[in-house]
Amino acid sequence: GIPDFRTPGTGLYDNLQKYDLPEPTAVFELGFFRSNPRPFFQLARELRPERYRPTPAHLFMRLLHDKGALGRVFTQNIDSLERVAGIPADKVVAAHGNFDGAHCVECGAVCDDRVMSDGIEAGEPVRCEYCGGLCKPDIVFFGESLPPRFFRLMQTDFAECDLLIVMGTSLTVQPFASIVEAPHARTPRLLINRERCGERHRMGGERLRRLRQLGFNVTDGGFDFDEDTNYRDALFEGDCDEGVARLAAALGWGEELRGLVRAHGW
Structure with a gap:
């Protein structure tokens, strides 16, 4: 099943060392995402609903x-x-939030579902077709409402x-x-x-x-x-x-x- 965030030894926070983060929670911080989005997209590939029942x-x-x-x-x-x-x-x-939609973090434009899905599958950041800003799934990051x-x-x-x-x-x-x-x-x-x-x-x-x-x-x-x-x-x-x-x-x-x-x- 999908690992939770905090279970010692098995939670996501315990398994994020491979992404070389300053701290485990950084992968869900908007500031870190803007400067280095790749760890999030690599992690998102492991969390995709299609992989689980x-x-x-x-x-x-x-x-x-x-x-x-x-x-x-x-x-x-x-x-x-x-x-x-x-x-x-x-x-x-x-x-x-969840993976059911995606938006640009700069201009707020809706990101095409297929484009976001392909980016997550490849573990590569997705850019907005309108402003070139980063897009992310509609998951609430730390500091977001x-x-x-x-x-x-x-x-x-x-x-x-x-x-x-x-x-x-x-x-x-x-x-x-x-x-x-x-x-x-x-x-x-x-x-x-x-x-x-x-x-x-x-x-x-x-x-x-x-x-x-x-x-x-x-x-x-x-x-x-x-x-x-x-x-x-x-x-x-x-x-x-x-x-x-x-x-x-x-x-x-x-x-x-x-x-x-x-x-x-x-």
């Missing part, structure tokens, strides 16, 4: 959509595997959310990590993850204050798994694929999920 966790989200139970998928992933899994684009908010759609739908969707499922994240990157705090205080929340994260004792009051200033109806903090007062938070501490398999089985959807998994070559 959606996991059972992706396909569980597809099953939720098929059942009419999916409100929205908010994802930090840039691999577009939700689309490959068959989830409609309007149901997905790619908070950190998240898409306005993320903030707009975060305000409307979580006001109507009746169950929040969080999977496969460290909940360390803001503002995305604050999603767990966005639903109403009575909304059930389930974390399916290899490690615990986003717990209340790790949340700061300053974060809640900033969210309220942005207009979010935040009345609660992080997860309360071990608190005696916990009435809504549940944790499956383990692999996401195993977690969704157990959840699907409990819902009576186990065979349907296995069918989707088989159809995608697993």
